[in-house]
Amino acid sequence: MDIRAGLLKGDKRAAARLITLAENGDEDAVKIISEYYHLTGKARIIGITGPPGAGKSTVTDKLAKLLRQQNKTVGIIAVDPTSPFTGGAILGDRVRMNDLSTDQGVFIRSMATRGALGGLSKAVHDTVRIMDIYGMDYIFIETVGVGQSEVDIVKLADTVVMVMVPGLGDDIQAIKAGIMEIGDIFAVNKSDREGAERTATEIEVMLDFNRTTDFRPKVINIIARDNDRVDKLLEAIEGHWNYLCKDSNYQTRKKNNIKTEIIGLINQYVVKSIQNDNQSNLIQNMVEKVYDKQIDPYSAAIDILEKVSLGKQQS
Amino acid sequence: MDRPIRVVVAKPGLDGHDRGAKVVARSLRDAGMEVIYTGLRQTPEQIVEAVIQEDADCLAMSILSGAHNHLFPKVVSLLKERGVDDVLVVGGGVIPEDDIPGLIDAGIAAIFTPGTTTTSTIDFITQNIKRK
Ligand SMILES: Nc1nc2c(ncn2[C@@H]2O[C@H](COP(=O)(O)OP(=O)(O)OP(=O)(O)O)[C@@H](O)[C@H]2O)c(=O)[nH]1
Ligand SMILES: [Mg+2]
Numbered sequence: 001m002d003i004r005a006g007l008l009k010g011d012k013r014a015a016a017r018l019i020t021l022a023e024n025g026d027e028d029a030v031k032i033i034s035e036y037y038h039l040t041g042k043a044r045i046i047g048i049t050g051p052p053g054a055g056k057s058t059v060t061d062k063l064a065k066l067l068r069q070q071n072k073t074v075g076i077i078a079v080d081p082t083s084p085f086t087g088g089a090i091l092g093d094r095v096r097m098n099d100l101s102t103d104q105g106v107f108i109r110s111m112a113t114r115g116a117l118g119g120l121s122k123a124v125h126d127t128v129r130i131m132d133i134y135g136m137d138y139i140f141i142e143t144v145g146v147g148q149s150e151v152d153i154v155k156l157a158d159t160v161v162m163v164m165v166p167g168l169g170d171d172i173q174a175i176k177a178g179i180m181e182i183g184d185i186f187a188v189n190k191s192d193r194e195g196a197e198r199t200a201t202e203i204e205v206m207l208d209f210n211r212t213t214d215f216r217p218k219v220i221n222i223i224a225r226d227n228d229r230v231d232k233l234l235e236a237i238e239g240h241w242n243y244l245c246k247d248s249n250y251q252t253r254k255k256n257n258i259k260t261e262i263i264g265l266i267n268q269y270v271v272k273s274i275q276n277d278n279q280s281n282l283i284q285n286m287v288e289k290v291y292d293k294q295i296d297p298y299s300a301a302i303d304i305l306e307k308v309s310l311g312k313q314q315s
Numbered sequence: 316m317d318r319p320i321r322v323v324v325a326k327p328g329l330d331g332h333d334r335g336a337k338v339v340a341r342s343l344r345d346a347g348m349e350v351i352y353t354g355l356r357q358t359p360e361q362i363v364e365a366v367i368q369e370d371a372d373c374l375a376m377s378i379l380s381g382a383h384n385h386l387f388p389k390v391v392s393l394l395k396e397r398g399v400d401d402v403l404v405v406g407g408g409v410i411p412e413d414d415i416p417g418l419i420d421a422g423i424a425a426i427f428t429p430g431t432t433t434t435s436t437i438d439f440i441t442q443n444i445k446r447k
Contacts, residue, residue, distance in 0.1 A: 013399070016370035024318045087319060088344035094365060095354035101361040101368075108368055112319070112349045 022126035043132040047157030052145035055189040057096035058224040073105040075131035075139040082112040166195040180210035191221035323371040327386040342433040372444040378408040388421035
Protein backbone atom coordinates (compact mmCIF):
# COMPACT_ATOMS: atom_id res chain seq x y z
CA MET A 1 0.00 0.00 0.00
CA ASP A 2 1.34 3.43 -0.92
CA ILE A 3 0.57 5.27 2.29
CA ARG A 4 1.89 8.65 1.16
CA ALA A 5 -0.18 8.85 -2.00
CA GLY A 6 -3.25 7.42 -0.30
CA LEU A 7 -3.05 9.81 2.60
CA LEU A 8 -3.22 12.91 0.43
CA LYS A 9 -5.85 11.42 -1.86
CA GLY A 10 -8.22 10.82 1.03
CA ASP A 11 -7.83 7.04 1.06
CA LYS A 12 -9.08 5.85 4.43
CA ARG A 13 -7.08 2.65 4.27
CA ALA A 14 -3.83 4.56 3.94
CA ALA A 15 -4.64 6.81 6.89
CA ALA A 16 -5.75 3.82 8.92
CA ARG A 17 -2.56 1.92 8.19
CA LEU A 18 -0.41 4.90 9.07
CA ILE A 19 -2.18 5.17 12.42
CA THR A 20 -1.42 1.50 13.04
CA LEU A 21 2.25 2.09 12.29
CA ALA A 22 2.27 5.04 14.69
CA GLU A 23 0.58 2.97 17.38
CA ASN A 24 3.14 0.25 17.04
CA GLY A 25 6.03 2.71 17.25
CA ASP A 26 7.14 1.97 13.68
CA GLU A 27 9.83 4.34 12.43
CA ASP A 28 8.11 4.68 9.07
CA ALA A 29 5.25 6.47 10.80
CA VAL A 30 7.63 9.08 12.20
CA LYS A 31 9.18 9.51 8.76
CA ILE A 32 5.89 10.06 6.98
CA ILE A 33 4.47 12.36 9.65
CA SER A 34 7.68 14.41 9.56
CA GLU A 35 7.46 14.74 5.78
CA TYR A 36 3.95 16.10 5.99
CA TYR A 37 4.29 17.99 9.25
CA HIS A 38 3.94 21.30 7.39
CA LEU A 39 0.39 20.27 6.50
CA THR A 40 -0.66 20.00 10.13
CA GLY A 41 -2.23 22.73 12.23
CA LYS A 42 -5.38 23.21 10.23
CA ALA A 43 -7.71 21.03 12.27
CA ARG A 44 -9.61 22.15 15.34
CA ILE A 45 -8.96 19.71 18.16
CA ILE A 46 -11.71 19.09 20.68
CA GLY A 47 -11.24 16.95 23.77
CA ILE A 48 -14.28 15.14 25.16
CA THR A 49 -13.75 13.95 28.68
CA GLY A 50 -15.72 13.07 31.80
CA PRO A 51 -16.64 10.14 34.01
CA PRO A 52 -17.36 6.66 32.61
CA GLY A 53 -20.80 6.37 31.04
CA ALA A 54 -21.50 10.12 31.15
CA GLY A 55 -22.32 10.10 27.45
CA LYS A 56 -19.00 11.15 25.89
CA SER A 57 -19.46 8.97 22.82
CA THR A 58 -23.08 10.02 22.37
CA VAL A 59 -22.12 13.70 22.63
CA THR A 60 -19.30 13.20 20.14
CA ASP A 61 -21.65 11.44 17.73
CA LYS A 62 -24.17 14.28 17.85
CA LEU A 63 -21.56 17.03 17.56
CA ALA A 64 -20.04 15.26 14.58
CA LYS A 65 -23.43 15.07 12.87
CA LEU A 66 -24.01 18.80 13.36
CA LEU A 67 -20.63 19.55 11.86
CA ARG A 68 -21.33 17.27 8.92
CA GLN A 69 -24.42 19.34 8.20
CA GLN A 70 -22.05 22.28 7.83
CA ASN A 71 -19.94 20.19 5.46
CA LYS A 72 -17.05 19.95 7.89
CA THR A 73 -15.05 16.75 7.92
CA VAL A 74 -14.64 15.05 11.28
CA GLY A 75 -12.04 12.73 12.75
CA ILE A 76 -12.77 10.93 15.99
CA ILE A 77 -10.22 9.24 18.23
CA ALA A 78 -11.88 7.20 20.95
CA VAL A 79 -9.63 5.92 23.70
CA ASP A 80 -10.50 3.03 26.03
CA PRO A 81 -8.32 1.39 28.67
CA THR A 82 -6.02 -1.56 28.08
CA SER A 83 -6.41 -4.30 30.66
CA PRO A 84 -3.26 -4.27 32.78
CA PHE A 85 -3.62 -8.02 33.28
CA THR A 86 -3.96 -9.29 29.74
CA GLY A 87 -2.81 -6.40 27.55
CA GLY A 88 -6.10 -6.71 25.69
CA ALA A 89 -8.89 -4.16 25.49
CA ILE A 90 -12.50 -3.78 24.54
CA LEU A 91 -12.98 -0.64 22.52
CA GLY A 92 -16.70 0.03 22.58
CA ASP A 93 -17.19 3.65 21.64
CA ARG A 94 -18.16 2.94 18.02
CA VAL A 95 -21.40 1.44 19.29
CA ARG A 96 -22.71 4.99 19.76
CA MET A 97 -21.43 6.23 16.42
CA ASN A 98 -22.49 3.53 14.03
CA ASP A 99 -24.30 5.64 11.51
CA LEU A 100 -21.25 7.88 11.16
CA SER A 101 -19.28 4.84 10.04
CA THR A 102 -20.27 5.00 6.39
CA ASP A 103 -20.03 8.77 6.09
CA GLN A 104 -17.07 9.44 3.81
CA GLY A 105 -16.37 12.71 5.64
CA VAL A 106 -15.88 10.98 8.98
CA PHE A 107 -12.98 8.90 10.24
CA ILE A 108 -13.36 7.06 13.54
CA ARG A 109 -10.48 5.29 15.19
CA SER A 110 -10.67 3.40 18.46
CA MET A 111 -7.52 3.20 20.47
CA ALA A 112 -6.38 1.36 23.58
CA THR A 113 -4.26 3.14 26.18
CA ARG A 114 -1.58 0.43 25.99
CA GLY A 115 -0.31 1.24 29.43
CA ALA A 116 -0.23 5.02 29.12
CA LEU A 117 -1.58 6.95 32.09
CA GLY A 118 -3.47 10.21 31.87
CA GLY A 119 -6.51 9.12 29.89
CA LEU A 120 -4.93 8.99 26.44
CA SER A 121 -2.68 6.63 24.55
CA LYS A 122 0.83 7.51 23.46
CA ALA A 123 -0.16 7.41 19.81
CA VAL A 124 -3.00 9.91 20.16
CA HIS A 125 -0.75 12.84 19.34
CA ASP A 126 0.49 11.17 16.15
CA THR A 127 -3.04 10.14 15.23
CA VAL A 128 -4.23 13.72 15.57
CA ARG A 129 -1.49 14.75 13.17
CA ILE A 130 -2.34 11.98 10.72
CA MET A 131 -6.01 12.98 10.69
CA ASP A 132 -4.98 16.60 10.30
CA ILE A 133 -2.79 15.79 7.29
CA TYR A 134 -5.58 13.59 5.98
CA GLY A 135 -7.69 16.74 5.94
CA MET A 136 -10.13 16.49 8.80
CA ASP A 137 -11.50 19.91 9.79
CA TYR A 138 -12.40 18.86 13.33
CA ILE A 139 -10.76 16.16 15.39
CA PHE A 140 -12.48 14.87 18.51
CA ILE A 141 -10.59 12.97 21.16
CA GLU A 142 -12.73 10.98 23.56
CA THR A 143 -10.61 10.17 26.59
CA VAL A 144 -10.90 7.24 28.93
CA GLY A 145 -13.46 8.10 31.57
CA VAL A 146 -11.12 8.01 34.49
CA GLY A 147 -12.29 10.88 36.63
CA GLN A 148 -9.04 12.33 37.72
CA SER A 149 -6.18 11.69 35.40
CA GLU A 150 -7.47 12.94 32.08
CA VAL A 151 -5.13 15.90 32.29
CA ASP A 152 -3.20 14.95 29.18
CA ILE A 153 -6.04 16.08 26.99
CA VAL A 154 -5.41 19.69 27.94
CA LYS A 155 -2.06 19.66 26.17
CA LEU A 156 -3.52 18.31 22.96
CA ALA A 157 -6.90 19.90 22.56
CA ASP A 158 -7.80 23.48 21.72
CA THR A 159 -11.05 23.10 23.60
CA VAL A 160 -11.91 20.58 26.30
CA VAL A 161 -15.54 19.65 26.87
CA MET A 162 -16.18 18.09 30.26
CA VAL A 163 -19.24 15.87 30.09
CA MET A 164 -20.98 15.54 33.46
CA VAL A 165 -24.25 13.99 34.56
CA PRO A 166 -26.86 15.04 37.15
CA GLY A 167 -26.40 13.76 40.65
CA LEU A 168 -22.65 13.57 40.47
CA GLY A 169 -22.57 16.01 43.38
CA ASP A 170 -20.27 14.06 45.64
CA ASP A 171 -18.07 12.98 42.78
CA ILE A 172 -17.72 16.55 41.67
CA GLN A 173 -16.55 17.41 45.15
CA ALA A 174 -14.02 14.64 45.02
CA ILE A 175 -12.56 15.53 41.67
CA LYS A 176 -13.29 19.21 41.40
CA ALA A 177 -9.81 20.56 41.76
CA GLY A 178 -8.69 18.55 38.77
CA ILE A 179 -11.65 18.96 36.49
CA MET A 180 -12.47 22.59 37.08
CA GLU A 181 -9.13 23.50 35.56
CA ILE A 182 -9.50 21.10 32.68
CA GLY A 183 -12.88 21.97 31.26
CA ASP A 184 -13.34 24.89 28.86
CA ILE A 185 -17.00 23.96 28.62
CA PHE A 186 -19.14 21.90 30.98
CA ALA A 187 -21.93 19.86 29.41
CA VAL A 188 -24.38 18.47 31.94
CA ASN A 189 -25.61 15.54 29.88
CA LYS A 190 -28.67 13.40 30.65
CA SER A 191 -30.52 16.51 31.65
CA ASP A 192 -33.69 14.50 31.20
CA ARG A 193 -32.85 13.26 34.69
CA GLU A 194 -33.66 14.80 37.99
CA GLY A 195 -31.24 17.26 39.47
CA ALA A 196 -29.81 18.51 36.19
CA GLU A 197 -30.34 22.17 37.01
CA ARG A 198 -28.89 21.72 40.46
CA THR A 199 -25.81 20.02 39.08
CA ALA A 200 -25.33 22.89 36.67
CA THR A 201 -25.60 25.36 39.54
CA GLU A 202 -23.10 23.39 41.61
CA ILE A 203 -20.64 23.46 38.75
CA GLU A 204 -21.13 27.22 38.36
CA VAL A 205 -20.39 27.69 42.05
CA MET A 206 -17.28 25.60 41.88
CA LEU A 207 -16.13 27.51 38.84
CA ASP A 208 -16.44 30.68 40.91
CA PHE A 209 -13.92 29.28 43.33
CA ASN A 210 -11.63 27.15 41.25
CA ARG A 211 -10.96 28.96 38.07
CA THR A 212 -7.71 30.82 37.70
CA THR A 213 -7.88 31.96 34.08
CA ASP A 214 -10.00 34.83 32.86
CA PHE A 215 -12.03 32.63 30.54
CA ARG A 216 -15.32 31.71 32.14
CA PRO A 217 -16.44 28.24 30.97
CA LYS A 218 -20.06 27.88 29.94
CA VAL A 219 -22.19 25.30 31.70
CA ILE A 220 -24.82 23.81 29.41
CA ASN A 221 -27.58 21.32 30.12
CA ILE A 222 -27.97 18.87 27.25
CA ILE A 223 -29.72 15.60 26.43
CA ALA A 224 -27.31 14.10 23.95
CA ARG A 225 -29.39 10.96 23.46
CA ASP A 226 -32.24 13.09 22.06
CA ASN A 227 -29.96 15.58 20.34
CA ASP A 228 -31.40 18.24 22.63
CA ARG A 229 -29.32 21.43 22.95
CA VAL A 230 -26.23 19.84 21.45
CA ASP A 231 -26.32 22.77 19.01
CA LYS A 232 -25.85 25.08 22.01
CA LEU A 233 -22.85 23.04 23.00
CA LEU A 234 -21.39 23.43 19.52
CA GLU A 235 -21.99 27.17 19.75
CA ALA A 236 -20.07 27.23 23.00
CA ILE A 237 -17.21 25.34 21.36
CA GLU A 238 -17.10 27.96 18.61
CA GLY A 239 -17.27 30.66 21.27
CA HIS A 240 -14.24 29.23 23.03
CA TRP A 241 -12.36 29.12 19.75
CA ASN A 242 -13.10 32.79 19.15
CA TYR A 243 -11.74 33.49 22.59
CA LEU A 244 -8.57 31.49 21.86
CA CYS A 245 -7.98 33.38 18.64
CA LYS A 246 -7.82 36.62 20.59
CA ASP A 247 -6.00 35.22 23.59
CA SER A 248 -2.35 36.18 23.66
CA ASN A 249 -1.58 33.23 25.91
CA TYR A 250 -2.75 30.76 23.31
CA GLN A 251 0.43 30.95 21.25
CA THR A 252 2.56 30.76 24.35
CA ARG A 253 0.72 27.65 25.42
CA LYS A 254 1.13 26.03 22.02
CA LYS A 255 4.83 26.80 22.11
CA ASN A 256 5.11 25.36 25.60
CA ASN A 257 3.46 22.20 24.37
CA ILE A 258 5.95 21.97 21.52
CA LYS A 259 8.77 22.44 24.00
CA THR A 260 7.38 19.68 26.20
CA GLU A 261 7.10 17.42 23.20
CA ILE A 262 10.67 18.05 22.05
CA ILE A 263 12.04 17.43 25.52
CA GLY A 264 9.99 14.24 25.70
CA LEU A 265 11.39 13.11 22.36
CA ILE A 266 14.93 13.89 23.47
CA ASN A 267 14.38 11.67 26.49
CA GLN A 268 13.03 8.96 24.29
CA TYR A 269 15.89 9.14 21.79
CA VAL A 270 18.54 9.19 24.47
CA VAL A 271 17.10 6.13 26.16
CA LYS A 272 16.76 4.41 22.80
CA SER A 273 20.31 5.00 21.74
CA ILE A 274 21.60 3.87 25.09
CA GLN A 275 19.59 0.72 24.71
CA ASN A 276 21.02 0.25 21.23
CA ASP A 277 24.51 0.60 22.61
CA ASN A 278 23.46 -1.78 25.31
CA GLN A 279 24.31 -4.56 22.91
CA SER A 280 27.91 -3.58 23.35
CA ASN A 281 27.35 -3.91 27.09
CA LEU A 282 27.97 -0.26 27.87
CA ILE A 283 25.43 -0.20 30.65
CA GLN A 284 26.19 -3.65 31.97
CA ASN A 285 29.87 -2.78 32.32
CA MET A 286 28.94 0.34 34.23
CA VAL A 287 26.63 -1.66 36.47
CA GLU A 288 29.55 -3.88 37.42
CA LYS A 289 31.81 -0.91 38.04
CA VAL A 290 29.23 0.84 40.20
CA TYR A 291 28.58 -2.40 42.06
CA ASP A 292 32.30 -2.76 42.77
CA LYS A 293 32.39 0.89 43.88
CA GLN A 294 34.91 1.77 41.18
CA ILE A 295 32.66 4.57 40.13
CA ASP A 296 29.51 6.26 41.43
CA PRO A 297 26.20 6.00 39.53
CA TYR A 298 26.09 9.75 38.81
CA SER A 299 29.41 9.80 37.03
CA ALA A 300 28.49 6.52 35.35
CA ALA A 301 25.38 8.06 33.80
CA ILE A 302 27.34 11.04 32.48
CA ASP A 303 30.00 8.72 31.18
CA ILE A 304 27.42 6.70 29.28
CA LEU A 305 25.81 9.84 27.90
CA GLU A 306 29.16 10.98 26.56
CA LYS A 307 29.79 7.64 24.91
CA VAL A 308 26.51 7.02 23.15
CA SER A 309 26.32 8.12 19.56
CA LEU A 310 23.53 10.63 19.66
CA GLY A 311 22.21 12.14 16.47
CA LYS A 312 23.18 9.16 14.40
CA GLN A 313 19.82 7.51 14.49
CA GLN A 314 17.24 8.38 11.92
CA SER A 315 14.28 9.20 14.05
CA MET B 316 4.32 -10.65 17.12
CA ASP B 317 4.90 -7.84 19.57
CA ARG B 318 1.78 -5.84 18.90
CA PRO B 319 -1.78 -6.62 19.94
CA ILE B 320 -4.00 -8.26 17.32
CA ARG B 321 -6.92 -5.97 16.47
CA VAL B 322 -10.28 -7.63 15.94
CA VAL B 323 -13.55 -6.03 14.90
CA VAL B 324 -16.45 -7.93 16.47
CA ALA B 325 -19.68 -7.21 14.64
CA LYS B 326 -23.25 -8.40 14.51
CA PRO B 327 -24.74 -7.97 11.08
CA GLY B 328 -28.47 -8.32 10.64
CA LEU B 329 -31.39 -7.95 12.95
CA ASP B 330 -30.51 -10.17 15.92
CA GLY B 331 -32.14 -8.97 19.10
CA HIS B 332 -29.29 -9.53 21.50
CA ASP B 333 -25.52 -9.74 21.51
CA ARG B 334 -24.69 -11.78 24.58
CA GLY B 335 -22.77 -14.36 22.59
CA ALA B 336 -20.78 -11.73 20.72
CA LYS B 337 -19.90 -10.04 24.00
CA VAL B 338 -18.65 -13.33 25.47
CA VAL B 339 -16.43 -13.76 22.42
CA ALA B 340 -15.26 -10.14 22.68
CA ARG B 341 -14.28 -10.62 26.30
CA SER B 342 -12.41 -13.85 25.68
CA LEU B 343 -10.46 -12.25 22.84
CA ARG B 344 -9.60 -9.36 25.12
CA ASP B 345 -8.50 -11.80 27.80
CA ALA B 346 -6.23 -13.37 25.20
CA GLY B 347 -4.53 -9.97 24.82
CA MET B 348 -6.30 -8.73 21.72
CA GLU B 349 -7.76 -5.29 21.10
CA VAL B 350 -11.41 -5.83 20.34
CA ILE B 351 -13.35 -3.13 18.54
CA TYR B 352 -16.91 -3.81 19.52
CA THR B 353 -19.51 -2.36 17.18
CA GLY B 354 -22.79 -3.57 18.66
CA LEU B 355 -26.06 -4.79 17.24
CA ARG B 356 -27.70 -4.38 13.85
CA GLN B 357 -24.76 -3.54 11.68
CA THR B 358 -25.13 -3.22 7.94
CA PRO B 359 -22.43 -4.91 5.84
CA GLU B 360 -21.33 -1.42 4.72
CA GLN B 361 -20.88 -0.25 8.31
CA ILE B 362 -18.90 -3.34 9.18
CA VAL B 363 -16.57 -2.91 6.22
CA GLU B 364 -16.00 0.76 7.11
CA ALA B 365 -15.20 -0.17 10.69
CA VAL B 366 -12.70 -2.80 9.54
CA ILE B 367 -10.99 -0.24 7.28
CA GLN B 368 -10.89 2.66 9.72
CA GLU B 369 -9.76 0.45 12.58
CA ASP B 370 -7.22 -1.30 10.32
CA ALA B 371 -8.27 -4.58 11.89
CA ASP B 372 -6.33 -7.83 11.48
CA CYS B 373 -9.47 -9.85 11.86
CA LEU B 374 -13.22 -9.45 11.48
CA ALA B 375 -15.33 -11.74 13.64
CA MET B 376 -19.05 -11.72 12.85
CA SER B 377 -21.85 -13.47 14.63
CA ILE B 378 -25.37 -14.14 13.41
CA LEU B 379 -28.23 -15.92 15.16
CA SER B 380 -31.08 -14.92 12.89
CA GLY B 381 -30.38 -17.29 10.01
CA ALA B 382 -29.32 -14.60 7.54
CA HIS B 383 -25.71 -15.81 7.46
CA ASN B 384 -25.84 -17.20 3.90
CA HIS B 385 -26.67 -13.73 2.64
CA LEU B 386 -24.82 -11.43 5.03
CA PHE B 387 -21.46 -13.15 5.50
CA PRO B 388 -20.69 -13.38 1.74
CA LYS B 389 -21.98 -9.85 1.26
CA VAL B 390 -19.42 -8.49 3.74
CA VAL B 391 -16.64 -10.49 2.11
CA SER B 392 -17.46 -9.16 -1.34
CA LEU B 393 -17.68 -5.57 -0.08
CA LEU B 394 -14.25 -5.98 1.50
CA LYS B 395 -12.91 -7.21 -1.84
CA GLU B 396 -14.51 -4.29 -3.63
CA ARG B 397 -12.66 -1.93 -1.33
CA GLY B 398 -9.40 -3.73 -2.00
CA VAL B 399 -9.10 -5.15 1.50
CA ASP B 400 -7.34 -8.47 1.12
CA ASP B 401 -5.28 -8.79 4.28
CA VAL B 402 -8.04 -9.21 6.85
CA LEU B 403 -8.96 -12.59 8.29
CA VAL B 404 -12.75 -13.03 8.27
CA VAL B 405 -14.39 -15.53 10.61
CA GLY B 406 -18.02 -16.16 11.45
CA GLY B 407 -20.01 -17.67 14.27
CA GLY B 408 -23.47 -18.13 15.66
CA VAL B 409 -26.26 -20.55 15.00
CA ILE B 410 -25.16 -21.98 11.67
CA PRO B 411 -26.24 -25.38 10.32
CA GLU B 412 -23.42 -27.78 9.39
CA ASP B 413 -24.73 -27.94 5.84
CA ASP B 414 -24.21 -24.23 5.28
CA ILE B 415 -20.59 -24.20 6.37
CA PRO B 416 -18.88 -25.40 3.14
CA GLY B 417 -20.71 -22.73 1.13
CA LEU B 418 -19.60 -20.02 3.52
CA ILE B 419 -16.00 -21.22 3.43
CA ASP B 420 -16.21 -21.12 -0.38
CA ALA B 421 -17.50 -17.57 -0.15
CA GLY B 422 -14.31 -16.56 1.65
CA ILE B 423 -15.07 -16.94 5.36
CA ALA B 424 -11.91 -18.49 6.77
CA ALA B 425 -13.67 -20.41 9.53
CA ILE B 426 -17.11 -20.85 11.05
CA PHE B 427 -17.40 -21.32 14.80
CA THR B 428 -20.60 -22.92 16.03
CA PRO B 429 -21.85 -22.82 19.64
CA GLY B 430 -19.87 -26.00 20.33
CA THR B 431 -16.50 -24.36 19.50
CA THR B 432 -14.34 -23.61 22.53
CA THR B 433 -13.09 -20.05 22.91
CA THR B 434 -9.56 -21.41 23.06
CA SER B 435 -9.82 -22.86 19.59
CA THR B 436 -11.30 -19.60 18.28
CA ILE B 437 -8.41 -17.67 19.79
CA ASP B 438 -5.86 -20.13 18.45
CA PHE B 439 -7.35 -20.00 14.98
CA ILE B 440 -7.22 -16.21 14.88
CA THR B 441 -3.71 -16.04 16.29
CA GLN B 442 -2.38 -18.55 13.78
CA ASN B 443 -4.17 -17.27 10.71
CA ILE B 444 -4.03 -13.49 10.69
CA LYS B 445 -2.46 -12.33 7.49
CA ARG B 446 -0.23 -9.50 8.63
CA LYS B 447 2.86 -9.61 10.77
N1 LIG C 1 -31.02 9.32 29.87
C1 LIG C 1 -30.03 9.64 29.04
N2 LIG C 1 -29.14 8.70 28.69
C2 LIG C 1 -28.14 9.04 27.84
C3 LIG C 1 -28.01 10.36 27.33
N3 LIG C 1 -26.91 10.40 26.54
C4 LIG C 1 -26.37 9.16 26.55
N4 LIG C 1 -27.12 8.35 27.34
C5 LIG C 1 -26.89 6.92 27.61
O1 LIG C 1 -25.80 6.76 28.49
C6 LIG C 1 -25.12 5.54 28.22
C7 LIG C 1 -23.62 5.79 28.06
O2 LIG C 1 -23.42 6.61 26.93
P1 LIG C 1 -22.01 6.70 26.20
O3 LIG C 1 -22.12 7.75 25.16
O4 LIG C 1 -21.56 5.35 25.79
O5 LIG C 1 -21.11 7.21 27.41
P2 LIG C 1 -19.52 7.34 27.48
O6 LIG C 1 -19.20 8.44 28.41
O7 LIG C 1 -18.96 7.43 26.11
O8 LIG C 1 -19.12 5.94 28.12
P3 LIG C 1 -17.65 5.31 28.26
O9 LIG C 1 -16.93 5.56 26.97
O10 LIG C 1 -17.93 3.86 28.50
O11 LIG C 1 -17.01 5.99 29.44
C8 LIG C 1 -25.75 4.96 26.97
O12 LIG C 1 -26.66 3.98 27.37
C9 LIG C 1 -26.46 6.15 26.37
O13 LIG C 1 -27.59 5.78 25.60
C10 LIG C 1 -28.99 11.32 27.71
O14 LIG C 1 -28.95 12.50 27.32
N5 LIG C 1 -29.96 10.92 28.57
MG1 LIG D 1 -17.54 6.21 25.16
